[in-house]
Amino acid sequence: MTNAATSASRSRITAIGTYVPERKLTNDDLAKMVDTSDEWIVPRTGIRERRISEDEEYTSHLCIKAVQNLLDRYNTTVGDVDLLLVCTSTPDFTFPGTACLVQAHFGITQTTSMDLSAACAGFVYGLHLADGMVSSGLHRKVLIIGAETLSKITDYTDRTTCILFGDGAGAVLVERDDSAAQQPSFLAYTGGTDGSGGVHLYKTFTASSLNGIRLHDSEKLVQNGREVYKFAVQTVPKGVAELTEMAGIEASDVDWFIPHSANLRIIESVCEKTGIPLERTLHTIERYGNTSAATIPLALDQGIREGRIKEGDTVLLFGFGSGFVYGGLLLNWRTLA
Template sequence: MMSIPATGPASTSAYRSHITAIGTYVPERRLTNDDLANMVDTSDEWIVPRTGIRERRISGENEYTSHLCIKAAQNLIDRYNVDLRDVDLLLVCTSTPDFTFPATACLVQTHFGMAQTTAIDLSAACAGFVYGLHLADGMISSGLHRKALIIGAETLSKITDYTDRTTCILFGDGAGAVLVERDDSPSSRPSFLAYTGGSDGSGGAHLYKTFTASSLNGIPLQDSGKLVQNGREVYKFAVQTVPKGVAELTGLAGIEAADVDWFIPHSANLRIIESVCEKTGIPLERTLHTIERYGNTSAATIPLALDEGVREGRIQEGDTVLLFGFGGGFVYGGLLLHWRALD
């Protein structure tokens, strides 16, 4: 396994950024374990011990990733009474865009009337949301942008093979959006404390969806047009990489794992989360996830869990929050945040 590079504190310029609003959306349709048992050879008794998942949300036939993005952003607007028309950077983090082009971000941009917005789709699988936050912080702290909307959204049900019981039990649909804005006050404490991330492309053939290529790293691919995953290899990657990344982040910030108030890892599988918690020493009780009700929603899992922590009043002003995404690529990314209360 490759070593994790030390990337240093996240914000070092005269400008600082912080999260000012959050919103989420999940489709109405629930797909339970019992529903899946009517589709493939599986059962609730088989799924829950192995994954922790009991149900997941499924988008409608004509409901696509852009629709989920728009509804998550509208939820943000409704809750925090913000105006998105002056957003100057829009990043939609997704592996399931509506189209190859135009970008899903462009569809969101035109819906909300963002006239002067750099609109980009970011493809980093389950690390996408963390990558998006890191890029937004860099763009804002450099002075290039002032207000960024970051959305993690997926309609994985549309690329899931519902004849493959090893993968169809895992995935669901959802979206989460956050607003990141420049803080011009020189006396304010930075919100983005440290970042680490990277990739190991040698693992790409363990989690993929084909497009035009028929092989990867010399390995023939299944040309099904659906998501293909080697769960054992993904598990190995996660339980080796995430604890190293957590240690890297806390070391960069000069804190211990015990100082982390809330840990929000990608909700891939409850067994992975439990193993990571055991290796890092972060108690499961201080870990936020949505795996039981939403399954693996890739780039959406972290914002969904973050929002749940905010709405339930668990994440409070001044808390240290550690986000860590990992997934297809292989890619990984972790952020350490000093949480500021949302108005």
């Protein structure tokens, strides 16, 4: 476990953009593919539909469209980005990295580019790294993208997993802000890993066993939903308590809670355990399903577009997923550029 009060932070989020594919896959559509129904899916997950990429539409394409959305909405540029992070579990290629494809598209001439693999915690990990890099003075402008095309690794004959996953992308800029010395935007971070849980959520590549346990040799995602649920409802409330304690606040002081949108039942359980009302929780589970590293930026952008997240709000982000890994970040929200 790593905990950090980020009083030395000198950065803030200055712009955001998102994108989801146009094609919708509803619960009724899935009922034509596997033995399921809207009446079975909604009570168990809260999901009604998800977005699915086209056959020749890959993670890099979603990243590019999310960044373009950011550029269309804000008076900024990515030409001077000096660190580019793509947080994804579904890269276009093993190599080159998806971040390199984004760099090439936008013609960013002088940037360090890399992919970050931390599953559904990826976007929070990316923000934490960006804050550290910018606050230390090593970089001044970081582009972080959380993006997935999970539909390409979903087994649509397995009704326990195919109902959950969708595709999407979200991008933010994190930039140097010296005024943060008096009023930091990044307040606290917590994160950790339990690698013994890797057998419960994985996609095989070259290895066929993990921690001495033989894996299903499949090109598709494999998940033990019961174990993922158990990990989330035990880990996230503890992490929320750690963050609020570090920041010297109570859970009731959190204006907006944005957990990873894995399953509405998980979110409801976490809210009950933390005391954060569901009404102050932002998620995209109903319309987009589980988009892994994209769920948090999609929900964050939804809160901004709807005018719910305002200047000075305390915003708590929390991601968790395969590894098992988790990461939580507490922000003092500042108006975007």
